[in-house]
Amino acid sequence: MHGQSFAYQRPGSLREFEALYASHGDNAKILAGGTDLLVLIKERLLAPRLLLDISDLPELKGIAYDPAAGLTIGAGVKVAEIERSALVKEHAPALAFAASNLGSNQVRWMATMAGNVCHASPAAETPPVLLAHGCELLIGSQAGERRLPIAEFFLAYRKTALKPGEYLKGFRLPPLAADAAVAYRLRGLRRAMEIDMINLGVYLRLEADGATAAEVRLAMGSVGPISYRAAATEEKLKGMTVDEAFLAAAAAGVAAEAAPIDDVRASADYRNRVVGVLARRGLTHCLEQIGSRRNKA
């Protein structure tokens, strides 16, 4: 058995975990579903001394919705639970859709969204939707808690804003206004078990007139070293009438702000073209969602 040598501990409470994580520093790695971490260890890209298994901590479980606070999801929640959750389907359907596109069924039952976000791969499934939602991250440590907008979390390729001793405790997605929606669009080589060659989360909020863009967020993955928002395009689209010219400006804008590379999955040129198409489709899907909600009201 190719037993690589590390120690394993499964703390019984969040407090115990925080103390262990604080005292072991860089020698310890958090183990959630292990679907990224254990692959890295097996491929000998990483050799931690201690794995702290947080996957059964009751304090990190649970999905809840509150009309004022929005949707909260604990760091220990499995991707498969997010995919199936009635609350997520109702209040963040694009996130349920993104979750259903991550890996295989087995991977989804093992993996957490916290692991997906903390691994900080630019091709990751969930960050673009979370960025589109304006998600706030709840960050814990022995010293206490802080909140951070997810837009400030990804610093560089696989580098996050977590400081030593800090961990991701949960996610908060603010409630969506009646005239706002989020959509997720992705492109891969096949339909399942695929690392995306491009993915995009979109948020659109309309003015009371139902025709003017009040606020737009466009978050892209796989077109740079991190998942990030096309801030200049978002600013430009604000206040525009939502018509063909608006969609064309969005498509051209994200293509200009994308900085993709050629790799095994796609060429930079192809990615530049597809990101615009996805922005167009994502915005159109937002309009459909807002429209159907209006018709029901």
Next chain:
Amino acid sequence: MKTLLKLNINGEDFDLAASPGAYLVDVIRETVGLTGTKKGCGIGDCGACTVLIDGRPTLSCLTLALACVGKEIVTIEGLSKGNELHPVQKAFIDKGAVQCGFCTPGMVLSAAALLRENDRPSRDEIKTALAGNLCRCTGYTKIVEAVEHAGQLISGEAHHG
């Protein structure tokens, strides 16, 4: 250095010694001696190592044995009730969904987990549930038919044989 651990596999407790870095698939196959669980890629891509942990389909090649203490592990050997095969096993026989058999234990367990949630899955739902189980022999058609048939066996709409 090895540690002592107790694993519950197919309803039976096993007292074992394993290193913290030991993966569940290796402990099941080599220490416990249940070789129905297969090891293919070792990195999560093929699904041959699928087992059920607390009822959920799980890749035993990316699961540490120590992380399974206190949980219920079911391998392909534990799916039948004595000589009474599980409906998915019967259906795989009825539909000829097995060729070399290397993918079969994982396929059967993934299918059993799906049918526990939904015994009337559409073909697309079956394909989604089995997307993480690769088969290099059958071309999948008979496997999908078998899972559909297994759902009918469970609901009593079809009979084995």
